Amino acid sequence: MKIPTFKPFLIAGLAVAVAGCGSSAPAVVSTPIENIDSMPLKVTDLTETELKGWGGADLVSDTVPGMSVQKAYNEIIKNKKGTKVIVAVIDSGVDIEHEDLDGVIWTNTDEIPNNQKDDDNNGYVDDVHGWNFLGDAVKENMEYVRILKVLKPKYDNVPASAVKPENQEEFELYKRAKAEYDKEYNEALGLKNQYEGIMQQLKMAHEAVSEELGKEDYTLEELQAMNAETEEMKQYQAFLSQVMSNIKGSVPESIAQLNDAIEYFSGRLSSHFNMELDGRAVVGDDPNDLNDRGYGNNDVTGPDPEKEDIKHGTHVAGIIAAEHNNIGIDGVANNVLIMPVRAVPDGDEYDKDIALAIRYAVDNGAKVINTSFGKYFSTHPEWVRDAIEYADKNDVLIVNAAGNDGLDLDGTTIYPNDQDPSSPNEIADNFLTVGALNYEYGSNMLATFSNYGKTNVDVFAPGTKIWSTTPNDEYEFLQGTSMASPAVAGVAAMIRSLYPKLSAEQVKQIIMESGLSSSATVILGGDPSQTKKFSEVSTSGKMVNLYNALIMADRISK
Numbered sequence: 001m002k003i004p005t006f007k008p009f010l011i012a013g014l015a016v017a018v019a020g021c022g023s024s025a026p027a028v029v030s031t032p033i034e035n036i037d038s039m040p041l042k043v044t045d046l047t048e049t050e051l052k053g054w055g056g057a058d059l060v061s062d063t064v065p066g067m068s069v070q071k072a073y074n075e076i077i078k079n080k081k082g083t084k085v086i087v088a089v090i091d092s093g094v095d096i097e098h099e100d101l102d103g104v105i106w107t108n109t110d111e112i113p114n115n116q117k118d119d120d121n122n123g124y125v126d127d128v129h130g131w132n133f134l135g136d137a138v139k140e141n142m143e144y145v146r147i148l149k150v151l152k153p154k155y156d157n158v159p160a161s162a163v164k165p166e167n168q169e170e171f172e173l174y175k176r177a178k179a180e181y182d183k184e185y186n187e188a189l190g191l192k193n194q195y196e197g198i199m200q201q202l203k204m205a206h207e208a209v210s211e212e213l214g215k216e217d218y219t220l221e222e223l224q225a226m227n228a229e230t231e232e233m234k235q236y237q238a239f240l241s242q243v244m245s246n247i248k249g250s251v252p253e254s255i256a257q258l259n260d261a262i263e264y265f266s267g268r269l270s271s272h273f274n275m276e277l278d279g280r281a282v283v284g285d286d287p288n289d290l291n292d293r294g295y296g297n298n299d300v301t302g303p304d305p306e307k308e309d310i311k312h313g314t315h316v317a318g319i320i321a322a323e324h325n326n327i328g329i330d331g332v333a334n335n336v337l338i339m340p341v342r343a344v345p346d347g348d349e350y351d352k353d354i355a356l357a358i359r360y361a362v363d364n365g366a367k368v369i370n371t372s373f374g375k376y377f378s379t380h381p382e383w384v385r386d387a388i389e390y391a392d393k394n395d396v397l398i399v400n401a402a403g404n405d406g407l408d409l410d411g412t413t414i415y416p417n418d419q420d421p422s423s424p425n426e427i428a429d430n431f432l433t434v435g436a437l438n439y440e441y442g443s444n445m446l447a448t449f450s451n452y453g454k455t456n457v458d459v460f461a462p463g464t465k466i467w468s469t470t471p472n473d474e475y476e477f478l479q480g481t482s483m484a485s486p487a488v489a490g491v492a493a494m495i496r497s498l499y500p501k502l503s504a505e506q507v508k509q510i511i512m513e514s515g516l517s518s519s520a521t522v523i524l525g526g527d528p529s530q531t532k533k534f535s536e537v538s539t540s541g542k543m544v545n546l547y548n549a550l551i552m553a554d555r556i557s558k
Contacts, residue, residue: 436463
């Protein structure tokens with residue numbers, strides 16, 4: 001499942017208010033990491049321009065834990081071109097007509113467009129710019145809901161003592177799925193009701209105060225200076241003062257945030273948890289049969305004419321490779337072609353789609369694959385693990401998002417992953433899992449939502465409030481490990497472009513070993529009572545750094 005893109009930055013404050021996130025050696029040296037923790041921290045708020053570009057900032061010069069992207073371009077990359085690298089974006093779809101992406105979209109030159117033939121005999125008809133494994137499907141259940149729908153008729157109200165030994169494992173899966181469904185459904189329903197209650201109070205108070213002040217977009221100072229004559233107006237004034245103090249924004253902004261939240265949770269209730277929904281029906285395949293492959297189409301932007309459902313994939317693509325054209329933003333990599341592979345619906349992805357999407361990307365020339373999605377239940381994980389191994393054998397690096405629940409993945413299994421749950425050993429050397437950083441260096445350096453894990457998360461990269469491309473020539477801040485992963489995919493693509501003889505395994509090790517370390521103790525999951533040394537929350541203990549990675553790649557490639 002993609003990260004919820006609404007993830008409001010103001011909602012927490014509202015809840016508080018009511019209750020009372022090249023080949024030659026360059027003449028440069030790596031960033032001196034041993035002195036980083038003695039440097040003064042940035043204590044002023046980032047400007048809008050700084051915030052939009054913080055992922056590429058340099059920790060030494062900017063005291064912001066970015067990836068030193070601009071420094072790398074200025075001092076190392078300069079005018080070097082390297083070789084063209086294809087990066088597959090397995091996601092919700094990509095707006096291939098976006099002004100900042102249309103020049104970097106992969107084209108299958110072996111396919112004659114729109115002739116209804118499989119000209120290159122790869123099994124996919126007219127796959128000119130990639131493939132859409134979802135067809136016209138958009139909304140989907142969570143995986144545990146799909147499991148529950150299958151197993152509920154068999155085990156509902158059946159006592160454990162009546163379950164046969166050969167069915168015990170299936171029964172335990174049913175119980176886990178039901179527990180997860182009950183928890184998540186009730187949480188979504190509760191939050192939807194809570195936010196609707198806040199919205200009602202907020203609108204009532206805002207309407208009264210706006211009429212009193214003669215304006216809707218008033219400041220906190222104007223609100224507090226208002227002469228509230230009635231007890232009701234005093235209550236409105238106190239409530240709105242608390243809201244505006246907590247959210248540091250205007251009331252209309254708060255109302256917009258609340259609308260986003262209500263729509264999000266309403267959407268989850270009507271699709272993710274809807275036991276009556278059959279989102280796969282329009283696809284026409286059997287998702288439990290890996291050999292049933294004659295499905296999907298070549299429309300990598302999906303069926304929504306408004307393109308709203310491909311916001312996530314478009315944002316991811318921009319982080320990796322938005323054109324360096326003085327329009328919008330610059331992606332991390334400047335010599336990349338994006339191969340869109342639509343396989344992630346609004347809900348949990350199917351293992352079959354992901355397995356086939358990885359194989360499609362490998363077979364059609366991708367050298368890096370970005371997988372910004374994940375789930376905690378999987379019915380056919382072996383299909384995806386086989387695909388990961390297939391990518392490994394074909395020298396393709398997979399860069400994967402760690403997930404957004406503030407969990408220790410050393411104790412919780414998330415899919416996809418490069419480990420069999422029965423064994424801690426990695427099944428392949430080409431799978432790099434990325435956690436998300438916040439722009440505030442120090443104890444708050446880990447994004448509050450980011451998963452972590454000394455064994456199961458490899459590195460960290462910028463993932464909080466990231467500015468990138470969204471459909472219809474728009475740009476937007478989104479956040480999540482979904483945004484950290486493509487930042488690292490961009491780094492990997494630059495290494496593979498400038499040093500094409502390096503293997504996927506070598507690129508992974510370079511990214512992990514060349515990053516910046518820190519002795520900081522960081523807060524986990526946004527809970528100040530839960531802390532660890534930054535060096536203990538990932539395998540490498542490092543923040544990804546493009547500048548250092550290129551220096552190490554140059555040395556190793558000789």
